[in-house]
Amino acid sequence: MNLAAAANENLAHTSNVLIYSAMAVYTLAFLAHMAEWVFGSRSKVARTAAALTEEKSAASAVTVQSKAKAGGTAVLDRPKVVTRSAAGSRDVPDGIGAHGGTEKGDLYGRIAVSLTVLAWLIHVGGVVSRALSVQRAPWGNMYEFSTTFAAVAVAVYLILLTAKKNVRWIGLPLVTTVLLDLGLAISVLYTASDQLVPALHSYWLWIHVSCAIISGAVLYMGAVATLLYLFRDRYEAKLANPAGKQPGAFAKSVLERLPAAASLDKFAYRINATVFPLWTFTIIAGAIWAEAAWGRYWGWDPKEVWSFITWVAYACYLHARATAGWKGRKAAYLALIAFACYLFNYYGVNIFVTGLHSYAGV
Amino acid sequence: MAAKTDTHSDPAQDADLGAAGSQLSTAPKEEVSLPSLGPIGWARWFWRQLTSMRVALILLFLLSLGAVPGSLIPQTSIDPVKVDQFQKQHDVLGPIYDKLGMFHVYSSVWFSAIYLLLFISLIGCIVPRTWQFVGQLRGRPPGAPRRLTRLPAYATWRTTAEPEQVLKAAHRTLKKRRFRTHSPKLSASLEQGGTPTGTSVAAEKGYLREAGNLIFHIALIVMLVAFAIGNLWKSEGGKLIAEGDGFSNSLTQFDDFKSGSFFDTDDLEPFGFQLDKFVATYERGGPQNGTPRIFRADVTYFSGADGKEHKTSIKVNEPLDIGGDRVYLLSHGYAPDVTVKDGTGKVVYEGAVPFLPQDPKNFTSSGVVKVPGAKTKDGKKNQLGFQGFFVPTFGGKGSGSMFSVFPALDNPRLTLTAYHGDLGVDSGLPQNVYQLETKNLKQYKVDGRAVAQMMSPGQSMKLPGGDGSIKFNGVKQWASFKISHQPGNGLALGGAVAALLGLAGSLFIQRRRVWVRAEPGPDGVTVVEIAGLGRSESPKLPEELADLAYTLQPDAPQAPEPDPEASDPEDSDPHAEDSAEPTDSAGNADPSEGARA
Ligand code: HEM
Numbered sequence: 001m002n003l004a005a006a007a008n009e010n011l012a013h014t015s016n017v018l019i020y021s022a023m024a025v026y027t028l029a030f031l032a033h034m035a036e037w038v039f040g041s042r043s044k045v046a047r048t049a050a051a052l053t054e055e056k057s058a059a060s061a062v063t064v065q066s067k068a069k070a071g072g073t074a075v076l077d078r079p080k081v082v083t084r085s086a087a088g089s090r091d092v093p094d095g096i097g098a099h100g101g102t103e104k105g106d107l108y109g110r111i112a113v114s115l116t117v118l119a120w121l122i123h124v125g126g127v128v129s130r131a132l133s134v135q136r137a138p139w140g141n142m143y144e145f146s147t148t149f150a151a152v153a154v155a156v157y158l159i160l161l162t163a164k165k166n167v168r169w170i171g172l173p174l175v176t177t178v179l180l181d182l183g184l185a186i187s188v189l190y191t192a193s194d195q196l197v198p199a200l201h202s203y204w205l206w207i208h209v210s211c212a213i214i215s216g217a218v219l220y221m222g223a224v225a226t227l228l229y230l231f232r233d234r235y236e237a238k239l240a241n242p243a244g245k246q247p248g249a250f251a252k253s254v255l256e257r258l259p260a261a262a263s264l265d266k267f268a269y270r271i272n273a274t275v276f277p278l279w280t281f282t283i284i285a286g287a288i289w290a291e292a293a294w295g296r297y298w299g300w301d302p303k304e305v306w307s308f309i310t311w312v313a314y315a316c317y318l319h320a321r322a323t324a325g326w327k328g329r330k331a332a333y334l335a336l337i338a339f340a341c342y343l344f345n346y347y348g349v350n351i352f353v354t355g356l357h358s359y360a361g362v
Numbered sequence: 363m364a365a366k367t368d369t370h371s372d373p374a375q376d377a378d379l380g381a382a383g384s385q386l387s388t389a390p391k392e393e394v395s396l397p398s399l400g401p402i403g404w405a406r407w408f409w410r411q412l413t414s415m416r417v418a419l420i421l422l423f424l425l426s427l428g429a430v431p432g433s434l435i436p437q438t439s440i441d442p443v444k445v446d447q448f449q450k451q452h453d454v455l456g457p458i459y460d461k462l463g464m465f466h467v468y469s470s471v472w473f474s475a476i477y478l479l480l481f482i483s484l485i486g487c488i489v490p491r492t493w494q495f496v497g498q499l500r501g502r503p504p505g506a507p508r509r510l511t512r513l514p515a516y517a518t519w520r521t522t523a524e525p526e527q528v529l530k531a532a533h534r535t536l537k538k539r540r541f542r543t544h545s546p547k548l549s550a551s552l553e554q555g556g557t558p559t560g561t562s563v564a565a566e567k568g569y570l571r572e573a574g575n576l577i578f579h580i581a582l583i584v585m586l587v588a589f590a591i592g593n594l595w596k597s598e599g600g601k602l603i604a605e606g607d608g609f610s611n612s613l614t615q616f617d618d619f620k621s622g623s624f625f626d627t628d629d630l631e632p633f634g635f636q637l638d639k640f641v642a643t644y645e646r647g648g649p650q651n652g653t654p655r656i657f658r659a660d661v662t663y664f665s666g667a668d669g670k671e672h673k674t675s676i677k678v679n680e681p682l683d684i685g686g687d688r689v690y691l692l693s694h695g696y697a698p699d700v701t702v703k704d705g706t707g708k709v710v711y712e713g714a715v716p717f718l719p720q721d722p723k724n725f726t727s728s729g730v731v732k733v734p735g736a737k738t739k740d741g742k743k744n745q746l747g748f749q750g751f752f753v754p755t756f757g758g759k760g761s762g763s764m765f766s767v768f769p770a771l772d773n774p775r776l777t778l779t780a781y782h783g784d785l786g787v788d789s790g791l792p793q794n795v796y797q798l799e800t801k802n803l804k805q806y807k808v809d810g811r812a813v814a815q816m817m818s819p820g821q822s823m824k825l826p827g828g829d830g831s832i833k834f835n836g837v838k839q840w841a842s843f844k845i846s847h848q849p850g851n852g853l854a855l856g857g858a859v860a861a862l863l864g865l866a867g868s869l870f871i872q873r874r875r876v877w878v879r880a881e882p883g884p885d886g887v888t889v890v891e892i893a894g895l896g897r898s899e900s901p902k903l904p905e906e907l908a909d910l911a912y913t914l915q916p917d918a919p920q921a922p923e924p925d926p927e928a929s930d931p932e933d934s935d936p937h938a939e940d941s942a943e944p945t946d947s948a949g950n951a952d953p954s955e956g957a958r959a
Pocket of ligand 1: 312314315318319322387388389390412413414415418422480481483484485487488575579582865868869
């Protein structure tokens with residue numbers, strides 16, 4: 001064995017250690033998030049029910065002030081822009097967040113986010129050292145794909161946090177799935193660091209697969225938001241109808257602290273709509289690569305078929321949102337089906353179906 | 363500055379908004395009413411249904427659902443062997459699947475029906491939407507609705523400026539922000555150099571959203587057409603070539619060939635190439651021992667009538683473009699070079715025989731040599747057949763088996779067993795060149811044991827009874843190529859790029875309307891109202907409105923809070939009385955205004 005190979009093996013080993021360490025820190029972040037939710041549950045703010053049962057006219061206006069601009073002549077009040085919420089939505093304020101307004105909850109929440117940042121840095125170190133050890137893009141097989149996928153998902157979350165978007169509610173589900181994903185990757189899908197077959201030697205590997213990973217990570221955010229929307233929507237519907245069945249104490253405590261159904265729905269839509277062109281590009285890039293590698297840009301290979309199915313399912317979702325009678329819950333179900341197709345394309349097709357893509361290695 | 367809002371409904375469909383809320387998109391209206399007239403009524407109803415959003419949605423869903431079985435059930439076009447296997451294993455399901463076209467889903471009647479209906483619906487949707495959109499471009503933004511407070515985003519303030527001044531400033535600012543602005547009375551009087559007399563300005567922006575959406579949907583049709591062209595006029599053939607051998611592009615030269623219904627084999631481009639050398643390198647040592655690093659076919663090719671030769675190399679992701687066709691490198695393997703002499707001592711076979719890899723990692727390969735022209739030493743017909751294994755790197759005697767331990771040619775061995783008799787090649791029926799038809803062949807045996815020998819290059823094996831010999835001269839490599847002719851690729855790529863750009867425009871651009879109204883209030887102080895309306899998903903509208911309000915401040919500075927004593931009738935605007943009347947500039951929101959488009 002030559003020196004370079006030994007160095008690469010060292011790097012590969014470092015990468016594994018880093019991934020394990022990242023998992024440990026993610027676990028701490030998970031526990032901190034749990035603490036946040038537990039302490040938050042002690043608060044008794046019930047803004048949703050209050051908003052829903054209050055006089056409609058009083059609760060409905062939401063004021064938004066213009067972006068503060070330095071140096072404005074602020075002698076007098078600047079005009080306020082009053083917004084009216086969109087069709088059929090319930091006009092309830094967003095939940096207060098997992099911490100429930102409690103100081104302790106908030107503290108644990110902040111600790112959880114800090115730990116997530118730390119875990120993510122270690123995680124990225126693991127992905128990068130893996131890439132260095134094989135001297136290529138770190139997504140040549142399912143193990144690498146999974147670890148990179150999780151890193152990108154957390155990155156998207158952290159970017160949204162940095163942009164001051166209201167996304168802390170996604171922290172717990174995200175960290176949980178990242179742990180599951182990494183656990184699955186390192187136990188079941190693990191592949192020793194390895195070179196690629198010549199068919200994967202192409203710059204399209206960088207373009208096509210990185211886009212697929214980013215699309216998937218972002219779509220995952222959309223799917224979580226959609227799922228929470230469905231729960232929260234049902235919760236609000238129950239509250240709005242005091243005569244009907246009321247939500248249980250646990251559901252109440254958890255869902256009360258989430259953003260309003262309308263906000264979750266909007267968030268999910270924006271996420272999905274923003275990344276849909278990227279997913280479209282992923283498929284086009286894949287087709288161009290297939291044309292160069294296999295002599296046809298489209299051949300109904302199982303992987304191609306499932307990308308197509310996923311794409312059409314998201315197109316379906318976007319259509320549904322523009323179609324009367326399909327907005328809201330029905331569109332949300334379509335979004336979840338679409339994301340399930342993405343997942344199946346990744347796990348299902350790689351494991352159960354053989355095709356040209358199978359050499360990507362389980 | 364307080365806002366009054368009341369019960370909620372979709373702002374865009376608010377009856378109050380009238381024309382102001384109309385046609386923010388060109389999406390077809392939903393129609394659920396049943397037809398009342400005879401056949402024509404029904405036909406019209408059917409057409410409306412087919413081109414409705416709801417049916418488009420259902421067809422889209424069916425399209426993705428319909429694509430599923432093709433990925434789970436073996437497909438003839440991808441792997442016919444698997445389809446055969448499947449049919450043999452499933453007595454009941456096999457015939458049912460066959461009837462349903464499950465072995466060729468993507469060319470089946472039902473799948474075609476789904477996408478054809480979808481595309482008819484698409485065309486039926488695009489054409490009227492395009493007209494509508496052109497009309498909207500030609501028309502003007504609809505006038506301000508009567509009650510701006512009902513719009514999703516609203517702001518108001520009192521200003522010391524005159525209404526005309528505010529409106530002029532609003533007009534200017536909105537224009538600068540690339541809104542299409544309109545205020546009938548204002549613009550008319552401005553042209554004449556006069557002062558504006560209207561009380562509101564209407565503006566609209568983001569038409570590119572609709573344009574993008576239309577381009578996207580049209581591009582989908584372009585892509586379908588390109589795909590159809592590609593499938594109907596394509597041709598595709600495979601050819602396996604050993605080093606030193608060549609290929610010229612004509613039907614008889616292919617190992618296998620298939621083409622689209624409209625492809626004419628006379629149209630094959632005149633070109634050819636020769637495989638000079640195949641280069642394969644493998645990782646040595648380390649955990650990646652044996653992993654391929656480079657595959658490269660060095661070829662000499664000619665194209666067209668002049669036949670001038672060029673040298674180049676073909677790699678896995680780098681096909682050769684030649685005469686409008688492309689040559690792809692698919693796979694490679696080893697071809698032992700042998701010389702066969704028959705009983706008379708004559709050389710009856712000489713050349714490299716491609717062996718097929720049985721183990722894709724280390725290239726343990728198997729193959730056959732068929733020698734139809736051999737004779738015994740008395741000159742009797744005695745066809746010879748050899749069956750054998752080839753390993754590029756023999757693991758040594760101790761390994762006990764004929765398996766290769768490395769993919770490169772480090773320690774090649776060829777092991778053959780020999781047959782004689784009738785190869786069955788004289789019947790004229792096509793035979794698999796990689797298999798011996800042993801039905802009428804007899805294996806050479808000595809003392810009841812099959813004659814077999816493992817040879818290194820240079821060694822030979824004698825056949826019993828003086829029937830001749832076979833010599834293992836050395837090893838060449840072979841490479842297999844796909845020669846493909848696929849028209850419409852450029853069109854498909856163009857369509858895809860247009861679809862992507864259109865999609866981005868459609869999803870990222872917000873279409874919205876803004877109205878600014880300035881009128882003297884009851885106390886004579888000018889009241890400015892601005893309001894915006896967008897598609898329900900416009901998140902930026904309130905911010906944009908706030909920004910606009912801010913920009914208007916220098917031209918419409920805020921007046922102090924109303925103080926009953928300060929309102930001097932002298933200062934009041936001459937229009938003050940008009941404005942008290944319910945008919946204000948909302949008159950501009952004449953339904954024909956927006957509907958004209
Ligand atoms: C071939 C299949 C089709 C695909 C893949 C497809 C895809 C899409 C996508 C991805 C969008 C989202 C872009 C946006 O929201 O602006 C969209 C919007 C739209 N599609 Fe399609 N579409 C198809 C067929 C159709 C058909 C048949 C119709 C007509 C009935 C139609 C009418 C529309 C309309 C009106 C919108 C805009 C909705 C809006 O204004 O928000 N599409 N389509």
